[in-house]
Amino acid sequence: MPYIEVGGKQVEVDEDGYMVNLEEWNKDIAAFMATGDGQDLSEAHWEIINFLRDYYQKYQIAPMIKILVKEVGKVMGPDKGNTKYLYELFPDGPAKQACRYAGLPKPTGCV
């Protein structure tokens, strides 16, 4: 398996750069991945990443975009509760990019 090196530690990732062992996650890893995409993580990014991690903790899967949009709207106001806002933060798609930063696996199946 491939790995990335963050803070002197090797972190195992899959072919698409998603973490293999979720419990190894820390903020430095997320920041490292973002830098690789030429992004700096702002407070707005962290709010999404933290939400994703909390959701995963509870439901064992990455939330669908519909849930993400709804929750963001609830917490951060309706002007941010839309897909456009999420795509501005995560241009490769909140489902793919934000989940990768948050250390979540990709969902598979009829999706």
Next chain:
Amino acid sequence: MAKFTAKPNELSKINLTPRRKEWMDTPVEIREHMYCHPAKIKDLQTVDFSHAREWKPADEDWKLPQNWEQIVLDGMQALLKKYRSFQVFMDICVRCGACADKCHFFIGTGDPKNMPVLRAELLRSVYRGNFTLAGKILKKINGARTLTPEVIKEWWYYFYQCTECRRCSVFCPYGIDQAEITMMGRELTNLLGLQIGWIAGPVAACYMKGNHLGLEPHTITSSVELFVDDIESITGIRVEPTFNRKGAEILFVTPSGDLFANPGTYTAMGYLMLFHELGLDYTWSTYASEGGNFGFFTTNEMAKRLNAKIYAEAKRLGVKWILGGECGHMWRVLHQYMDTWNGPADFLEVPRSPLTGTVFDNAKATRMVHIAEFTADLIRNGKLQLDPGRNDHLKVTFHDSCNTSRGMGMLEEPRYIIRNVCNHFYEMPEDTIREKTFCCGSGTGLNASENMELRMRGGFPRANAVKYVREKYGVNMLANICAIDRATLSASMDYWNPGVQVCGAHELVANALVMKGEKERTQDIRLEPLPGEEETENV
């Protein structure tokens, strides 16, 4: 892996010039974006598949087990013994070529090894060389060849470039079922631990948690709760679904994609609204929470193990019969395999619609009815009040799923539903629908992201037919009755026909369904303003 960036105008230039060398002398070239990642070790181990290991398709050495040759030949012998169809299909092809240009992967790639006849020949050549006298003696003259690691690579590459759609079989004068050949090919690669991640992941999740996505019971109920909230804001009606309820008349099972991926979620809202309006005595299950069966893309034995869960749950809950949601391959499994695997399901009753009294004799063996049959029967008997005008913003065409059309002959029911709930319905060209429908391009568990070039190439013929009705009639909605379609066609439309959306038939039903006590609707099921309501939206 580099990102897939090829543009549609590049991909649609297809090279059909035959290669100089004979096919047997043309080694397989494992190309990026054309194959899926290998299975994860833990997923194979979950279902006791053998030879789980780390390997890479791009590597020279696939780390085959030491006795790989013996494993394959013994496996082939066992399959020939078990399946008479396999033996027949290995023997009877006359290589007339009627199938050659019928495959969406051949049309989209121009690769001769994607001609169904040649894809089958990859396996037949080894069969001849090892299991027929003529092949053993005459070798290459008889079309036989020796089994080598290169052959295994070629099998793997091309048997995961076939979606078992069976369009070629419609044109075969012998009726050779190419899907059965690919299934045998995949059984053999599976014996060597050469499974793909996008299939093995859902299989392991379904085995452990009851559905492909690995949704936990509370994840399922929370997702449905979200739909219930949205339905309430659209209609003013609070629907009240139940879960795992013993004694319900009907168990409802649908692909988990409907619960957790757009646009399937809108289809799921359609089911909820319809069942509420009917006052149907039904229950969802968080145990048998998957209609699809990715096991079917690995081995028949695995498919049988997953299929058994639905019936075990029906028995546990004591329901009378099972209603199945909009899914494709679920119905090939149900219609053509279930009865001899886990049937007969005679602890259930022959399905009878409690609303119309119609007895579904066609489901006598499996006791499981497709929702399109169920709803078409409701409409035919005048049980639904419908306002098709609420779909007037849509110009709809219908994509027949390979498995419901060719696998169970369900051609009219979905069309009958759509014609009754929509005012604007247009068919794609005759050679691309019904029995001759083109595959979405990513079925049989090939709907990953790393094989996007393969998917877009395979989806090209279907997309091309959609393009035709879009240009001719302004079609903007591609309806279907399959969860894989909903996921894969969305990607293929974005690529080939941007602006064309994808939906399940029951999303259209939900828009048109006039519910008792509903408030005046201003939004469709996607919470978008209905026609005529756009301007008042922000007032």
